[in-house]
Amino acid sequence: MSSIELESVITCPECGAVTQETMPTNACQWLYECGACHVVLKPLPGDCCVYCSYGTVKCPPIQQGSSCCSSGGA
Template sequence: MSDIESVLTCPHCGFQMLEEITTQFCQLEYECEACHKMIETPPGECCVYCVYGSVRCASSNHSDSSSAS
């Protein structure tokens, strides 16, 4: 499977990073490249990309409203 690109925005400092989202697992934590604080997935959410990214991860896209008209 190929990777998907998403712009991840740090909730601590606002820095934006273009990252590849792997389609093989959910990224629960990510260290910001600018402020070096950990970006963590809030309880009940899939991953950091679904909350702080410009593109949701593939595991949540299938149940997302984009498939509904």
């Protein structure tokens, strides 16, 4: 059985700052404020959360093969 990784490194597309973060397992993280330049990151189109867009590891629900959150693409 594969284990779920909870650590992901987010890279800010504005300033290039990299920060290791622990992903929540009980909620999506739609917003993330860069600690260096303070820009607020949002998921890219087609991604469910900031970890899927800017992180080195996808969020836990995606790692498990399910959809993140309950939002559909309607």
